[in-house]
Amino acid sequence: MIVPRLIERKRDGERLEARELRELVLAYAAGKVPDYQMAALLMAIYFRGLDRTEMNALMDAMLESGKRLDLSRLPMPRIDKHSTGGVGDKVSIILAPLVASLGVGVPMMSGRGLGHTGGTLDKLESIPGFRTALTPSEAEKQVARIGCAMLSQTAEIVPADRKIYALRDATATVEVIPLIAASIMSKKIAESLTGLVLDIKRGSGSFLPKLDDELELAQAMIDLGAQHACPVVALVTAMDRPLGHACGNALEVAEAITVLKGAGPPDLIEVTYALGAEMLVLATLASTREGARAMMDAAIGSGKALRKFEEIVNAQGGDKAVVNDPLRLPQARHRSEFVSKRAGVVQTVDPRAIGYGVIELGGGRRNMEESVDPSVGFVITSKPADHVAKGQVLATIHARSKTDLETGRSVLERAIVISDAAPSPLPLISHRVTLRGVQALA
């Protein structure tokens, strides 16, 4: 295998053979192919694509590069939820304890911030002491004992994907359908699930702003799942604005706790419930989505879901007192309100600008080596179509310094557009995709 020739062939639009992709991916995982060659190949794939055969081969090689969770002897159904990534998307932190409290096994393997989006792991790690680097054996035991584990890919699980995922983030090669599909599904298949629910983000803040691309991605993942006996249901949800209010790691954990307590932003609650209903039906713990919603209402109303979250935080070494006192989460030294300069209607809250803004404040990574400040970010209480008055508070900036407050202010000035026109935000949940096809919901 001469790696530059493989890169060259893909660059020139040729197909790579399954055995070539397998050899390359396993060699990369073993450190025998350097990052810079994989980076060049990924950019060539950005421009030239991978066909279904290549995508399947890529996923199989990534699975072959490591271990899987061994959960097949557990008595409960095992369902995970995965989002294609957005800004303000803290759904996993609510959903995992919520459905686990209702009897679903949730072996949730999540990622870090990628591109302009945040990552569940970075968010969870804002809880003092919270440890996401569970070994496969620790994760297996924790799922058996309390029904849920929220973990990172360790070096043992799909290591090839873990390396490629981090590299894509640093090299502007995130937005590639077959790479996204193979990456997500390799991790999910490695969790030995009995079902999977996908949250496919749509709109300017998603990695694939075009709806057709989103549906293609959903279909690709559903097919990959079907080949490994894992039924998949996908919902297409809006990411033309941040989800909920909080954007930034600790701020998002605090908002997730608020929802587990029965309050919080309506859009965040609705997306969480819609995904949770699919999980409970796939798990055969509810026979209808309406029944599933009632079960979730009860779990939140009774405090059962919140206690499950406390149990997970405690099991993974985190400070469980944050559940009752979210002020124990890291707090930014400086905060400042951002007000509207005029009366009018909110046209856009640009999620991409907000996501990169969080990175500029220190809350995300510019390259693979950087660490993250969990305390910083934005809480944006205004939504597209809201009518606002001059001087009305639209958001709060949380920053490390006064200079960063100014940076945050200029980010919000670009991101939040107010005028007199009637805006047209995307429907919150627009499509449902299964192996049988695409169903429009809105």
Place this chain on the structure above:
Amino acid sequence: MIVPRLIERKRDGERLEARELRELVLAYAAGKVPDYQMAALLMAIYFRGLDRTEMNALMDAMLESGKRLDLSRLPMPRIDKHSTGGVGDKVSIILAPLVASLGVGVPMMSGRGLGHTGGTLDKLESIPGFRTALTPSEAEKQVARIGCAMLSQTAEIVPADRKIYALRDATATVEVIPLIAASIMSKKIAESLTGLVLDIKRGSGSFLPKLDDELELAQAMIDLGAQHACPVVALVTAMDRPLGHACGNALEVAEAITVLKGAGPPDLIEVTYALGAEMLVLATLASTREGARAMMDAAIGSGKALRKFEEIVNAQGGDKAVVNDPLRLPQARHRSEFVSKRAGVVQTVDPRAIGYGVIELGGGRRNMEESVDPSVGFVITSKPADHVAKGQVLATIHARSKTDLETGRSVLERAIVISDAAPSPLPLISHRVTLRGVQALA
């Protein structure tokens, strides 16, 4: 500067600002931007290009990243020759001593193997003891004393280009006109030349197989030279077959010595003379190219050129006895003749297949970390349009093992095509390009 955003913008076809390119290139040279991000950017540039302003900015940043040779106080003209890279191209090893023996100062900074092509440095280092890593001060003194130094880019000279050049080789991003032009010209401007002759390779074995691209490259470099008071003349020469017979480091040095002794393959001699004539005229040491040719004939006939080569080898720590006894060069343990399976006419000797074949034998690099075996390669005595008999020797394979001999044999079987049709090889020297425009020669 958020590097993934710069990559993303270039990936999406946007222009990068001069100050952004400058900051990026200087940070990369300083090790503050990792190889993998530069690799992804280079592949994005492969697909999206750089305009003239971007190319100029790139070259200026590369020059700014290091030192230049300080030769401006020397009394003699200083002319270099640069080839865009081919297979079997050992012209520099002949030309530098040849024109230096006639009074031209030749501060020749060369490269290593790139893609399927060989590099002058790798070839020279097959001479036991030959040291190409001269400091700028050593090179300056040597040019002042004996008229010529053949050196690598050290860490001090255009370090940004040195890093990018090595990275492009390993990431299939060699074939990009503005990157080639900026890379070559940054090194040449750093040599403080009074003139430059370019050998622009054309055909299947060149980095840019299309003639239009070749002429665009020549024009780009001529323009960059004009902006730095360095007149440039370019000749377009054939690289649809290897130049001369030998392909492989030590084998090519031996062939260069043969030419300096007045023998050797006619195509190699002709290209060397044509380029040398341009150098002597640019140096104002000859008033016509015909006069220059007579001077070169005399320098070879008298042994003056060969003695200059011996002087250079000796000055740079090499075993000068190789000049009289080329068998002192590294010899491959195994060698085998390759014969024609049929009678007919040689249609092609595919230089790209031969170049990659030398790499497969161990004579070139698969990635930046590999070392090179100088002894291996091919000596291919047949040329396109030659009539050959069945069983006639077409080439000799030089290899490290019997297995490698078989590898070499299958390379030659793919590379050398014999049939009954009339082949149409490219004219050896087809165009001459100056600031005034393109002149067709054949």
